[in-house]
Amino acid sequence: MIFTPRITAAVGLIILAAVLLQLAFFSQVPLLGSVANFVPVVVVALGLLGGALPGVVCGFIAGLLIDSALGTTIGVTSLSLMAAGYLAGRWRESYDIVSSLVPPLLTGALTGVAAATYAAIQLMLGVDAPVSLLVLREIVVQAFLGTLLAVPTFPLIRRVLRSALVDDARPSRRRPSRGMLGVTA
Amino acid sequence: MYRKQVRRRRATLVLLVVACLVMISTSFSEGDDGPLHSAQNGVGSILTPLQEGADRALKPFRDLVNWFDETFDARGENEQLKEENQELRDELTKAQERYEEGLERKKITDVTAAEELASLERIDATVIGRSASAWTQTLQVDKGRRDGVSVDDAVVTGDGLVGRVASVTGGSSRVALLTDQETAVTARVLKRGPLGVVGAEVGDPDDLILELIEGGEEVDPGSELVTSGFANEEGLRSRYPAGIPIGEIRESDPGEQALQQRVHVKPFADLDRIVHVAVLGRGSGDSG
Numbered sequence: 112m113i114f115t116p117r118i119t120a121a122v123g124l125i126i127l128a129a130v131l132l133q134l135a136f137f138s139q140v141p142l143l144g145s146v147a148n149f150v151p152v153v154v155v156a157l158g159l160l161g162g163a164l165p166g167v168v169c170g171f172i173a174g175l176l177i178d179s180a181l182g183t184t185i186g187v188t189s190l191s192l193m194a195a196g197y198l199a200g201r202w203r204e205s206y207d208i209v210s211s212l213v214p215p216l217l218t219g220a221l222t223g224v225a226a227a228t229y230a231a232i233q234l235m236l237g238v239d240a241p242v243s244l245l246v247l248r249e250i251v252v253q254a255f256l257g258t259l260l261a262v263p264t265f266p267l268i269r270r271v272l273r274s275a276l277v278d279d280a281r282p283s284r285r286r287p288s289r290g291m292l293g294v295t296a
Numbered sequence: 297m298y299r300k301q302v303r304r305r306r307a308t309l310v311l312l313v314v315a316c317l318v319m320i321s322t323s324f325s326e327g328d329d330g331p332l333h334s335a336q337n338g339v340g341s342i343l344t345p346l347q348e349g350a351d352r353a354l355k356p357f358r359d360l361v362n363w364f365d366e367t368f369d370a371r372g373e374n375e376q377l378k379e380e381n382q383e384l385r386d387e388l389t390k391a392q393e394r395y396e397e398g399l400e401r402k403k404i405t406d407v408t409a410a411e412e413l414a415s416l417e418r419i420d421a422t423v424i425g426r427s428a429s430a431w432t433q434t435l436q437v438d439k440g441r442r443d444g445v446s447v448d449d450a451v452v453t454g455d456g457l458v459g460r461v462a463s464v465t466g467g468s469s470r471v472a473l474l475t476d477q478e479t480a481v482t483a484r485v486l487k488r489g490p491l492g493v494v495g496a497e498v499g500d501p502d503d504l505i506l507e508l509i510e511g512g513e514e515v516d517p518g519s520e521l522v523t524s525g526f527a528n529e530e531g532l533r534s535r536y537p538a539g540i541p542i543g544e545i546r547e548s549d550p551g552e553q554a555l556q557q558r559v560h561v562k563p564f565a566d567l568d569r570i571v572h573v574a575v576l577g578r579g580s581g582d583s584g
Contacts, residue, residue, distance in 0.1 A: 131346055135350035135351040136358055140361045164309075167308060168308065171312045171315070175339070176339070178336065180339075180340055180344075182336070182340060184323050185320070185332060185336050186315070186318075189319075193313065197309060232320075236324075
């Protein structure tokens with residue numbers, strides 16, 4: 112991904128929109144006994160499109176915004192989202208996306224990784240109450256919902272950032288030259 | 297060039313991870329008015345109006361999704377409530393059945409508590425089948441020889457006599473009702489009334505015929521009829537113990553009574569709706 116000021120602003124807006132959507136919509140719509148976590152979906156998409164470094168930075172910023180908005184321990188969400196963004200970027204740098212199923216499935220898996228990382232950090236920081244095994248169900252449900260959300264989200268973000276993507280350069284509209292045979296006099 | 301990129305990527309990753317760890321550590325160590333918390337509150341206060349705006353803008357969508365969710369939930373809940381309702385109805389029906397059975401058993405106890413019947417063994421039974429023809433008025437009950445039931449034992453409900461055991465197998469018995477054509481019961485009209493034999497009138501389950509043996513006395517309508525427990529010196533004795541209520545005399549036609557020596561009797565027991573009965577086993581008892 113080529114970061115121009117315009118693309119950087121677009122990425123920033125995407126992250127801000129994702130955070131606001133998460134706080135104002137997805138967190139308030141219970142689904143399958145949990146809620147969808149939209150932010151890792153966006154971070155993974157940015158990691159898949161931009162690479163490991165943009166993935167990590169976007170995860171860090173998104174996590175800071177969420178922790179700030181919610182007033183939770185700052186840095187915890189960042190760490191979990193950085194894990195997802197970094198792994199997505201590393202995937203993009205190591206493998207080709209050969210099927211349209213790869214982004215949703217990878218997003219689902221990495222959303223699960225982010226949720227698991229968040230849970231692990233919380234456990235390491237100490238939890239004052241008994242922990243139910245239902246947290247495992249929440250991780251699985253969030254991974255599943257992440258897979259579903261990635262189906263429209265990934266193409267949408269790719270479309271928004273298309274001009275900055277090296278792989279997705281817009282095809283030229285110029286007609287191919289016919290060479291000498293095309294010259295009619 | 298590539299190595300430089302990798303180094304830069306790793307450095308950024310390490311830097312950000314360390315930053316996160318420092319922030320986590322600092323947020324635990326510093327007070328609520330520390331610089332990190334102040335910065336966090338500052339960012340939060342910037343985000344708050346945006347969040348409020350987004351919340352307001354997205355409320356219709358949220359409500360829409362919640363509406364679908366609640367509709368599905370309500371449908372699921374409706375199904376669940378229907379099932380619960382069905383279970384409760386079944387339980388209520390069973391409770392009502394138990395209550396009615398208890399009432400019926402209590403009435404039977406009242407009937408069998410009579411002094412003449414005290415020596416008999418009471419075997420509670422439930423009707424499990426019934427003949428469908430007016431010509432054979434019989435019931436099938438769920439107690440048989442193994443339970444102590446014998447042929448010719450009297451069968452009663454809480455209202456009085458309903459018949460006798462006509463045949464018995466190991467686990468069930470066939471009861472011939474008072475309205476069966478083969479049934480005949482020696483009876484007496486209460487208050488020192490005349491003796492007679494009660495038999496059926498085929499086709500009319502609500503009517504029994506009392507053939508008077510001692511024809512000289514007039515029988516008043518409404519008089520009650522009980523089993524007589526007849527026995528004579530030659531050893532001939534009634535199959536039924538004495539003192540079981542049978543029915544009451546209907547309004548009798550004096551002419552019919554005088555000429556044919558018979559009156560009509562309405563059985564106490566509702567012979568069409570018998571569910572619980574008691575077989576009065578004679579076992580070691582005396583039939584009277």
